[in-house]
Amino acid sequence: MIETKNIIKGFDERIVINDVSTVLKAGRCNLIIGASGSGKTVLMKCMVGLFEPDKGEILYNGKNFTNMNRNERTEIRKEIGMLFQGSALFDSLTVEQNILFPLNMFTALNYKEKQKRVNEVLDRVNLKETNNKFPAELSGGMKKRVGIARAIVLNPKYLFCDEPNSGLDPQTSLVIDQLIKEITLEHNITTIVNTHDMNSVMEIGDFIIYMHQGKKEWEGTNKEIIYSKNKLLNEFIFASEFLKDAKEKRMLEGNLAN
Amino acid sequence: MTFFSEIGRYCLMFKGMFSKPENRKVYWKEFMRQCADIGVGAIGIVAIISVFMGAVSTLQTAYQLVSPLIPLSTIAQVVRDTVILEFAPTLVCIVLAGVVGSKIASELGNMRISEQIDALEIMGINSKTYLILPKIIAALLVIPILVIIATALGIFGGRMAGSMIGIISGYTFDHGLLDGFLPYNVFFALSKAYTFAFIISSISCFYGYYVQGGSLEIGKASTKAVVVSCILILLADYMLAALLL
Numbered sequence: 001m002i003e004t005k006n007i008i009k010g011f012d013e014r015i016v017i018n019d020v021s022t023v024l025k026a027g028r029c030n031l032i033i034g035a036s037g038s039g040k041t042v043l044m045k046c047m048v049g050l051f052e053p054d055k056g057e058i059l060y061n062g063k064n065f066t067n068m069n070r071n072e073r074t075e076i077r078k079e080i081g082m083l084f085q086g087s088a089l090f091d092s093l094t095v096e097q098n099i100l101f102p103l104n105m106f107t108a109l110n111y112k113e114k115q116k117r118v119n120e121v122l123d124r125v126n127l128k129e130t131n132n133k134f135p136a137e138l139s140g141g142m143k144k145r146v147g148i149a150r151a152i153v154l155n156p157k158y159l160f161c162d163e164p165n166s167g168l169d170p171q172t173s174l175v176i177d178q179l180i181k182e183i184t185l186e187h188n189i190t191t192i193v194n195t196h197d198m199n200s201v202m203e204i205g206d207f208i209i210y211m212h213q214g215k216k217e218w219e220g221t222n223k224e225i226i227y228s229k230n231k232l233l234n235e236f237i238f239a240s241e242f243l244k245d246a247k248e249k250r251m252l253e254g255n256l257a258n
Numbered sequence: 259m260t261f262f263s264e265i266g267r268y269c270l271m272f273k274g275m276f277s278k279p280e281n282r283k284v285y286w287k288e289f290m291r292q293c294a295d296i297g298v299g300a301i302g303i304v305a306i307i308s309v310f311m312g313a314v315s316t317l318q319t320a321y322q323l324v325s326p327l328i329p330l331s332t333i334a335q336v337v338r339d340t341v342i343l344e345f346a347p348t349l350v351c352i353v354l355a356g357v358v359g360s361k362i363a364s365e366l367g368n369m370r371i372s373e374q375i376d377a378l379e380i381m382g383i384n385s386k387t388y389l390i391l392p393k394i395i396a397a398l399l400v401i402p403i404l405v406i407i408a409t410a411l412g413i414f415g416g417r418m419a420g421s422m423i424g425i426i427s428g429y430t431f432d433h434g435l436l437d438g439f440l441p442y443n444v445f446f447a448l449s450k451a452y453t454f455a456f457i458i459s460s461i462s463c464f465y466g467y468y469v470q471g472g473s474l475e476i477g478k479a480s481t482k483a484v485v486v487s488c489i490l491i492l493l494a495d496y497m498l499a500a501l502l503l
Contacts, residue, residue, distance in 0.1 A: 050376050070277070070384070077382035088373040102381050105281045160380075 001026045002047060002158065002190060007056035009039075009046055016042045017053070018214040025207045027188045029181055033201055034211035035236060040194040041085075041162055043211065047192065048080060048160055049073055060158075078106060081151030081189075083161040087143040089135040089150070095122070096131035099150050106154060121149040125179060141172035145179065152183060159184065159191040165200060177203045198237055201225065210236065268464050275386045285392060292396035300357050300404060304350055308408040311345050312337060312415030320425040330426050334416070334434025339443060341412035347447045348495050350408040351454035354401060355487035359462040362393055363483035366466025367476035375467070390463045397459035398452060405451040446502050453494050461487045 002024040009017040017039045024030040032040045045051040047058055049065060058065040060076050068076065089098050099118045103109060109117065122128060125145040135143060144164055151159060161180060165173035181204040184191040193200065201208060202222055210218040210225075210233045218230045225237065279285040319336045366389060369375050378385040413435065420426035426434075465483040469475050 045376075048380055050379060074382040077380060080380060082377065082380045084373045084377060086372055088377040090374055090377075091368070091372075101284075104284050105381065105383060 001059075001061055002192070003057075003059040003062075004043075004047065005057040005059065007043065007046055007053045007058070009042055009051060009053045016214050017046065020056075020211075020214075020216045022209055022216060022219060024190060024192060026190045027184070028206035029184050029191045029193060029204045031193050031195060031201055031205040031208045032211060033195055033205075033208060033236070034217075035196060038211040039214040040196075040211055044160055044162055044192065044194050048082060049077070078154065079157040081154070081156035081159045083144065083147045083151050083159070083164055085163040085166055087135070087147040089143060089146055091135055094132050094134055095127070095138070095146050098135070098146060099153050102150065102154050117153060121153050122146075124152070124183070125149045140167050141169075141176065144168065144176050148176075148179060148183070152187070152189075155187065157189060159189045161191065161193045163194050163196075165195060165197045170199065173197060173199060174203070180204060201237070212236070267468065268460075271386060271390065271464055271467065272460075274384070275391050277384045277387050279387060280383055285388065288388065289392040289396055292392045293400050295361070296358050296393075296396055297400040297404065299361070300354055301407070303353060303357055304404050304408050305411055307350065307353055308346065308411035309415035309418075311349060311408075312341055312412035312417075313419030315340050315345065315412070316416035316420045316425065317423070320420070329434075330430050331434030331437055333420065333426050334431040335437055337416040338413055338435050338439070341416070342409055342443045342447050344495075346409040346412055347405050347450040347454065348491065350405055351401065351451065351458065351491055352488055354404065354454075355458045355462075355491060356484050358397070358401075359458050359483045359487045360480045362459065362462035363466035363480040364476055366390075366463060367469035367479045370467065370469045371472060371476060386467070390460075390467060393463055394456065394459040397455045401455035401458065402448055402451040405447065409447065446498070449502060450495065450498055453498060454491050457490045457494060458487050461490065 003022070005021050007017050007020045008015065020039075020043060032043060034040050042051060046053045047065075049058075053066060056066070060079075063076075065073065065076060089095075090101065093101065096118055099121060100114055103114045103117060107114070118131070119128075122130065125148050127142060127145050127149065130138070130142065130146070135146070138146065148161075148164075159180070164176050164180060168176065177200050180191060180193065183189060184204075193204070195201070205222040205225075208218075208220060208222060208225055209216055210230070212232050218225075218228060218233045220228065225233070228234065315337045316333060319333045319340075323332060323336075366375075369389070375385045375389070378388060417428060417431045420431055421428045462483040465479040465486070469479045
């Protein structure tokens, strides 16, 4: 379980995260949503220790991550997998070498076992026969899938995904969303996804946090989000006229059913 | 203020660089890759520059030594000492600051911008130890070797130019080379090579590792790494000459 307590983070006098406290659900897909610049990525980077919060605590199973020294953090980080917005694959390495990298670094497996594990995760993300390709030869969606494969190769307890759908077409986005959801359930991983894609919210969001200008504005499930009366949240999720109509229709159907 | 904070950050980079490698084999591979990148990648340009540098030294020395009282073998002595003391270590390292320095800075800068360094950190790898330390050690090993090769090729180029144009025969040149040779000069050249290798690799790593922004900033960092390395090389060149000669 990951818990954030009163996180405050600023850059040059500007407060980006303002007093955010939440408890993320273990073994579920937790989504952090909000408009661009609302502080989603900064919050996520604070959670994984890429940014140091100015104030507040981040707890992993009750252990205070913010106070840990480098060695203690390394132990926690071995349990973390992360998919970056731009995939962050190593350009000079092939797909196979990218996935082998954490295995080479942290396991004592022999060559055959490592190879088997690489093929397993590539198979899991439906990317067979791409072992010898370089990241530059892959499409955006394939890069994301390799990123997921690399993130899960060490069987992490926590999976962080920063805007997994950015730059992808709706169909590929759906594939990535489904993959994240399936992996979360299969391995009982606590997944945290940053997104502003409403499809993802409805498809995979078990628990949703809405951020607005650095503050946590709302939290709840994907069933509650539609009926939320939070004005800012409604403005965000029903930004398009199409969705507004859909909401009104759904509300009406709900009333008739009641 | 920026100057002092940059020096502070440069020192902190070294402090963060020394930690126990997560897996020695992977670090060894990275070290070997860097040796190949720095050494093999620069050997061509070093060879071309050295041969021509030696050739031009011979021609210019011969042009200036017009007195019949000075023996022709003096040309070889002047070329030898110029190449060993100054041309091979300083000129080659200035070229390497451009070739290797910009490559290191842009490679690390690109890794920073595309979040590859963050990915290493998330995996629990000390990115400074993994990315910077092998580059600096590889430069300390390979650049002095390149300087030794440059010295040999520079003297060879001088000998070839002298005998081709007919200024000085090969025999006289060889005789001059051995005449009054001081092994201390080689020690001095290698001291310079080690110092410059450290400057080139650490400065380039520093500017590349701490890039912020986008592709424009990678270019700026790369240029800054080369400019600062060149200035520091010249400064160190003067200081070492004042201290050791």
